[in-house]
Structure formats: structure tokens, C-alpha cells
Amino acid sequence: MNRLASIEIFVAVVESGSFAAAAEKLGIVRSVASRRVKWLEEQLQARLLHRTTRSVALTPAGLQFYRKVREGLGSIRDAEMELHAKRDEATGKLVAGVPMSFGLMHVLPALASFRLSHPNIELEIVFDDAKSDLVKSGIDVSLRISELADSSMVARRLATIRHAIVASPAYLAARGIPLEPPDLGKHDCLVYTMKPQPQRWQFTRADTESVVSVRGGISANNSLAIREILLAGMGISLVPIYLVDQDLRSGALKEVLADWKASDLALSVIYPTRQHVPSTVRAFIAFVEKIVEHSSFSN
Template identity: 45%
Template structure:
């Protein structure tokens, strides 16, 4: 007995409540449908259908088996469709959300190369520094720089998000370099107002314990690139990711302090809504970004 064919025959009969209609839907002979269902009942050792000359209905065992059988066939169809999608070339519209600084500096150049590789993909990129609601706002994927909480979304790590405390050589020459996080209380610090605790900078002690420090300063900006400019002009110490200041650290325009105390617990991740099958286009984008950035991103190689 072909059990899969028998399963499809039984489900078709149960749904149509007719051997004749089920045979037409399956495009096989009525006798073949009847034989498959009978063979299935024999194999199971249970009657699945009440048959009379005028009606056909499910037995109690038939109802229970029908519920399981429909789920099995649906899962099989989904699996077949998923394999087909894996073979499909990426195409269609891709809505992406990304933070401003990372979007300008690194994601846009990557997307240009991604679109050159996949000419049938259309990209709609929205850059802002808030956490968008992917499902309600219709985004396919978001790039997030955070320690991500548990959620119904799926996240894939693209790269580490290393942070540094940095300042210009002129500032450090005038004010000295802090030797411990507590020394920051006597320094001028620059704040990112997008952060929930902008004036509380997180550090770790030599034994790994959290060491938050409240810092002071006169300038608060809601953009990391603007903070970089202020740091370059000697206005104070900034707490910034290396994807913004990596080239400045290489050139010597900025220098880091307190390296052994800075907490490194953030990642750059691609986040997408939970679904049973990731679309080929989203999968291709995420694979491309992992390859592009990776565990040792190019902006850290200059630091």
C-alpha cells in the first residue's frame, strides 16, 4: 500500500463526503479511491468511515485520524514548498529598517553590492534609531545593535558591536587620560540622547562585575556621527562604537581610554519576524551581510 496516496485519498473523501467527488479532485478512478481507503482501514485495524447507500460520515476514529492526517499533509506540502523556495532566485521588494549611523556608513555600501548581485531585488530602506515594530509596520528585516531580549522575532548575529571611550589627542593633552571609570566624574563627557540612560556609562570591574558610572558634560546629541565630530574637535570624551570611529582610531585623530573596563556585550544582528520558512530574498540578504561583516568586521581591523 502506498500510505501517502492512501492518506490523500482518505482526506479527500472526508472533505468531499463522497468517493465520486474525491476521485474527481484527485483525478483517479473511484474504484482506486475506494481501494486505497479500504487498504488504509485494514492497515490501521479501524473503520474510518460510516458508509451507506445515501451518506458517508466519519467514525470517531476517523475524525481523530482526519485531524492528524490533514496536519501531516499540510506539513509535507509546506516542506515541499520550502525546498522550492530555496532554489528560487532572490527577487521582489525587501523592506529593511536600520539605525542611522550604521546604515549610512556600512549598510548602504553593502546593499549596493547586494543589489548588483541580485538585480531582481528592490530595496526599501528606512533609517532611524528607534526599534520599529516589524510586523505592524511591514518590515521584512531590521538591523539592530543591542543585547537583544527574548521575543517572538528571530535574530541572527552579523558582527560584534565593539564600543570604545575615545577623545582627541588635544583633549587628552589638556585634561589627562582617565585611569579608571571613576575618574570620568572629573571629565567632560559627550552624551547620546537616544540611549535610555545617556549619563550612566556601563563598565566592568577587573573581576567582571558591572560598574556603572554617572558622568557629566554639556553636550547631548541624538546621533553617533555628531558625537564623533564633537570628539574630534576636542569637546570631550565620547562612548562610541568602532564602526563609527574605527578610521579615526587608525589615523590617530582619536585615541581610546579605559579599554579594559568597557563592557563588550552588544551585537549587530539581523532580526526578522518568526515564520516557518524564511523567504529566499531575506535569507540571501542575511547570508550576504554575514559574509560582508563577519566575526571580525573590517572596521575593527583598523583599531
């Protein structure tokens, strides 16, 4: 039998005044309560209770034992409550991986609210476009903007990010507006080299598919750099909408070929396990969900 469970039953019997009342309180049958206390007495080789048909009374040995174990059980309950409280209040170190451009444009501007809500979290942000292995890199939770490969990680999709063909008004005035995807072959296309096939741009419209091999004088492995080059009027590019949504609203950039759909990507959060997810990870996920909820870039 479980010694701690038997001690808890003994204490319940003493505090309830009878086996029947203790059994009802604990949700067990009376015979189980009686058998557990009897087993405990055998283990201790001491009689703890005087039993009558209607009540129980502590023996001198039982009184001494009760006083000690009551204090111990109280310490155990306090420790459990403290553990639950710490789990709920989100305390400790958190290493969060975020894509560079999304992190700088959308996570960092909202970071003050996160710190205000969770002052006891020590947050380390790892700007990670390389999609590092979480366990090997010591990352607790990570945002990914890509189609996720099968893995042992837990993944939660937060939003769908569409892509758009954009350029500055000055560039379009000088080079002309492409009306169909093949027209992009005549343009200076800015290529983001972190994509699997960076120079292959694919579009669909209704039942029609168009695949264009693009070229241009500039390529980069950072989408913020692509955005700056677009704003400078030096080319046209296929970019995730979160990168340029403010520029499109202000008119600094213009979308073209809007009736053609480019590939969508998932904005997902991944973390190592579904079991006992730390409160720090849960707090960060809720933080990013709020960013997405108030955004204008997700479908």
C-alpha cells in the first residue's frame, strides 16, 4: 500500500471524527479507509486509534504521530500550491526564436506590452532565419514562416501569410506595370535567396498556373534588405505581405498582378513537447496570437 495515502486517510479520520465521514470526504468506501489505517498501524507497530462503533479516539502514540504528520502534510500541500502558482505566473528564462524580419517589424514593437504583462520572464530573442534545431540550440519556442517538415515538434498554425508582387511607384513609372506573370521576365526582380527555389516564382489564377524564371541584378538573404531596395525603386519582388503591409497602405509601394495568387505560407509556433508546457512558453504563444489578431497581414 501507499504509505503517504494511508497517512492522509489517517489524518482525515482524526479530523472528521469517524471512518465513515473521512471516507465520504475522500471519495472512498469506509472499508478501504479502515483497511488503510490498520495497515499503517501494522507498519508502525503502534496502535493509533481507539475504535468504537460510532467514533474514534487517538491513542497517546496516535496523538504524537498525528501532530507530526499533519505538519508534514501541510508542507507538502504548500509546496504543491507554490509549484502551481509559479507555473501560472510565468517566471523564469525563455529563449524564443523568431524570423529576422517578422521579429523586427512585428514582435519588437509589441515587446513592451509583453514585459508589462510578464515582468518575471527573462526573455532572450534569437533571430533565426535558418530554422535551427530547437533542442540543440536551446530554444524553448520558435516562430516559423514556412511549410513545416514532419518532426517531433509540436506545431500550432497561427495565421496564413500571402505573398504579393510589389514595387515602388517610381520603379513602375520607369519600367512599366507587368500585366501577366511572364512580363516579370523583363523586370529587375529582387530575389530572396533563403527560399528553396528563389528564382522560380509560381502563380495561379482560377485553373491557370504560371511559372516564371526571374532574374535581376540584386539578391539578398534578408527580406528587410529586399524591402529597402524596393523602397529605393531599384526593382520588383515577390514578398510576404507582413513585410510591406504598411508600405502598401501608405502608397510607398504598389501591388501588381493582384489577380494572380502566389504561394501562401503558414505562420506557426513550434515547441518541443505537448506535455507540461512551461508557463513561459504559453505566455509567449498568447503574446504572438495577440499580435496576429490585431494585424492586417494575415488571411
